Structures are given as structure tokens and as C-alpha cells.
Amino acid sequence: MSAYHLRIAQLYPEQMNIYGDRGNILALQQRCAWRNITTTLLPIGPGTHVDWLEIDLAFFGGGQDSGQALIAADFRERQAVGLRKAAESGMVLLSICGGYQLLGDYFLTHTGEKLPGVGLLDVYTIGSNRRMIGNIVIESALPDCPGKLVGFENHSGATYLGAGVQPLGRVLSGYGNNGEDGSEGAVWRNVFGCYMHGSLLPKNPHFADYLLTLALRRRYGSAVVLEPLDDTLELQAQRTMVERVL
């Protein structure tokens, strides 16, 4: 029996839940359950008070533009300070699409409006009229989590990385951050941002386990090693896409 427990937070599940990103939460929960690691899921809606130092792993998905507009101010004003403190102490945070953009410095819309982000990731996003849609395959740039990641991207914002972040990976097929520089996603400490829906974690079980390992080691020490699982189906789904697009 494992004595491990993880507290997983989901930011604005009712507003930021588009494109099947719920699959990431299911993947984290199930991959813990199959190893007898217990989890608690804390949905964080507008107005919620959160003790971020209690949280081990947070997820922030994308939403409709209207949903994003409804939560942006609440996120900046209520959660940004606590979230930054937790991230500085190694909390794991996975953000996708709209969530990724809100973690950056700002989003410049194509009408010229500058929407501020929280500046947790040193990235900025410029809205465009070009929609970057399709299957995406990247080669991970994470030294401790090498290999390919597959997903589906659907964004018109083009994100550019500053000096304070590393890309999550190099695009092998698809657009990535901006369709220009071949990078996809951004990483700072244990904070990850990217454009990969799909859902991302079920089809990339090594990345899911990497996030869980980071969260467990922060809480329980560097000796934690996850039990391996039978990932035959997951890897078959991943391989199907890699073989199709490469």
C-alpha cells in the first residue's frame, strides 16, 4: 500500500473546459488510483479562496473567449500571488491553450487591445487571424522526460518565448507556439504551458507520470519512484498518430 496522497487543483473547470481537457484530470487521477495513490480534486471557481501551498499539482485548461473573459480578472486578482509562491516552491502546474496564455505576460488581440496575464511564464501572445489547427507531434526538450508528445492544437494566438523559459519541445509536425520558430510550449521550474489538446496526458503517459513524479518528490522526497503501468493502449494511440503525420 502506498501512503502517498496528491492534491490536484483544477482552475475554473466550468469556464475553462473546452476541447476535452478534462481527459488530463482523468489521466492524473486514474494513473494515481491504479498505483493506490489517493488524490483529492479541488475545483477552483471564481471567488474561491485557495491555500496554494497545500496544492501539489494544478491544471489550467482553455475556454471559450467568453469564459476566459469572465475569469481573467478573478485569476489575476485572487490567485496570481499565491500561485506564484507555490510555483516558486516547485508546485507542478500544467496549462493548455487559454490557461497557457493567461500565465504569460500579456495577450495582444488582433484589434490592438492588450490583455494582461500574470507573468508567471516569460511568454507573450499575439492574436492573429490565422487559426493554427491540426494534429501536432513534438520532440520533448525535457532532459528527464525525453520522447515524442502527440496532441491536437487549435489556436489563433501566436505565443513567443522570452529568455526566462525553455520550450517544452521542438515541433516535428504542426504549428506549435507560433508556427514560425519551431518551438512548442514553455517550461519554467515545474510550470508547463502548451497548446496540445487531444487530451494530452492520456496519450502521453510518460509525460503524465513525469508530472506525477515531480509532484510526489516535492511532497515526499527525491526517493519516490512510480510503479510502472501497462501502457500498451496509450502507446498504441500515440504511435498511430506519430506514424500518420511523420
Added chain:
Amino acid sequence: MSLRTRLAVGAGKTVQWTTRRLGFGGGTNLPGRIARRLAPALLQEQSRRLSDGVVLVSGTNGKTTTSRMLATILDQAGAQVLHNRAGANLITGLTATALDVGLWGQPRYTHALFEVDEAHLPAAIMETQPRVVLLLNLFRDQLDRYGEVDTIAAKWRTALATLPPRTTVVLNADDPAIASLGENLQAQVLYYGLDDRRHGNDALRHAADSIFCYRCGTPYVYDPAFYGHIGIYRCPACGYARPQPDISLRQLALDGVRGSTLRTIFSQRDGQLALEVDLPLPGLYNAMNATAASAAAYALGINLRTIRAALEQFSAAFGRIERFTLAEHPTLMALVKNPIGASETVRMLTSGAPEPLDLLIAINDRIADGTDVSWLWDADWEALREHARSVVVSGTRAADMAVRLKYAGLDPAMLRIVPELAQALDACADQTPATAALTILPTYTAMLELRALLVERGILKPFWES
């Protein structure tokens, strides 16, 4: 009709006849494209020639089934209805269908009934100047193709604002994205909705799209939600609330996969009328489709006895729900194409105390299906955990579906991945116990491929003959 339009009709008909003769299928879009190139006003001119006008039906889920129900009602009423039955619901498909209004003299048809793709509704409204517009619901569907629900609702709002008072807009009161379209229109508005609160189900909210007040952004309070963002809602901040339905489904009794019984109240200025129907189609969403069709028929002045007679003998549109016998297995095939539809189909299959399910789930990611299969994660497959006995997954994204079911808690040992549909049909017929029922859940193009295979095997008829 102008000479130009006559020439275009002739050219379109020739292409239609040729493509069908050469076996290219229903010939549903190309003739329309060619005819529109030759005479851009063709659909407009043909629509104007119909004595009883045009009816448009749109929405994410149920438009094919609902427009078929409405066609059946109009047939029953003795109307001559031109209908894009093969589901050619883009503006080119509507134009191809309108070729059949003919060239000379009095048209053979009294009404045209068009099921319309969500993205093409504004153009269809402009060109056909409809008598009735029926709008069912807006859910996330093929985000890669259509964009977000809000974007479509905004375009619809603009198009509906152009309609004159002689048009009736029939709206689903239970979908806030649809109901709010009824505000500030010149056209008459009729609302329909479900008022049987026993069907509340708050478990499906994670895939909901329009749960924030369209006026002030506050989350709606539901009492109750039926599925997704469909339900009886009000805004606690500004007081905006679901409109009172003019056509109210007051009592709904679901009877598993067999069908359901509906008692609907029609409120009029001088009193109320009641309609009782034994609907031979299963599931809450088909009851809603029947209510929508009844509301539109009522707007067209058809009496309730005719509506009842038509609905009680209705059989569903091709592929949406079909029953046939495959290698001695009584088989039910139901289309799945987006999270809400799939969740509702799973709920229909698993409600009550059904026999163990043997399933074939076929997921394609071609353009007509949506190339993004992320939606599989928004649908609730979890109920299958308690009810599935065997599952064959097939299609271009078979492995994705297998992963989804594994994370829904199904034992991976009961999942077989067979990407080729022909082999998958054989595999599930083989592994299903003799004479036990089989359930097939395909996406749109997988359904077309499966149908083609079943036609080849003599089990089904080609769709444009149905």
C-alpha cells in the same frame, strides 16, 4: 423565373443524374455548386415559388431526425414537401435540392423543408426568406470547423434580426444559447421546452457550453439541468430566466431503448390543447426532437391529431438510429458525433436494467467527423463500465477510443482494437453470444462506411433511396 435560372436548373439536374448513374452516391453537393455558379439567385427564386413557404431546421444535435419528423407530419397532412432528406445541408445541398422544384408552371411542391448546417444558416435565411425557422440547440461540435458556440450564436442573432413579422421562429426554451435569440425580433417567436422535472441530471455539466447568463455573465442556476446546459435555468443576478414554453412537454415517460410516451401542452390565447404521443424512438433527446417538430408543425397550422398520427409511426433518419439484423443479432446502430449526443446515447443504453451490452464503437477523424477527437474526453462513457460485456473499437481513431474507455474504468481485457470496419463488424458479430443484441456507435463517416458495407451485404438499402 429567369432564363439564366432555367439553364442553371437544367445543368444541375444533368450533373445530378450523371453522378447518380455513375454510382458516385447521392449527388448532393456538386450539382448545387454548378447551379449556383450559373445562377446565384437560384435558391432564392425557387423558394419564392412555393405556395406554403420554406421551413429551416438547424442546431448541433437532432436536426436530421427532427426535420424527418416534421416531414412525416407534413406528409400526413397531405402537403407536398421538398426535403433535403439525404442530409445535404450546406447551402450547395439546399440549392441542389431546390432543383427539384422544377422548371415550368406550377411547382409539384407546397413546402420546402431544409435541414441546415449551423455555419450555413445565415445564408439559408437570407436566400430562402423562410416561413418557419426551428432552432434546436447549440453544443460544442467540431470546434476545428465551426468555432465556438458563442460565435455561431452571434451570427444567428444577426441573421434572425432580418426576418419580418410573417416569419415564426421556433426556439428551444431549455437551451439558453437558443432561447436568448428570441429577444428583440420582429418575427413571431414560439418557445418549446421540457417541463417534467423528473428528468433532471446534474452530472453532465462539465461539457456544458452556455451556462453563463448571456446578459450579465453570472452562472445560471438550474432547477434542474436535463443534460449539458439544457434545463430550467435562471440568472440569480439580473433575473433573466428561461422563457415559459408555449409548447410544453409536461410528462415524459422513457421506456429504455424501445421508446417513450409524451404528454405535451400547447398554450394558446384562448386556452390549452393537449397532445399525447407514443413515440417509437428511445431517449430524452428524441423526445425533445419530437417536441420541436410538433412545435414547428403547430406553427405551420397543422392540427394535433395529424401530428400524433405521424409521430407514432415515425422511423428515424438513416444512421441516426437504425435497427437491423446482423448475423442473427438484433442490432441497434446510433450515431455519435459530439460529447452531448454521445453521453445521451450512453445514458439511453444504460438506463433501467438493460441486458449486458456488446458494442462496436467506430471513431473516425475525417473532416465530416471533426478532425479533433478531444471530444471523446468530454463525453460520459463511464456508465458503460457497469453494463458493457464486450467492446470492439474501430475506425481511424480506434486506439484513442480504447484509451478513453480504459480511463472510463473498463477492463482493457474486454477491449479489442480492430481499425478496419469490415473486420470489426465480423469481430463483434462473432464475439457476441448467439442471438444477443448488438449495439453499434459510429461517428458520421464511420456510419456511412458501415452502411455501405451493410448495403453490400444486402442488410440495408442505399440512403438516397430511403
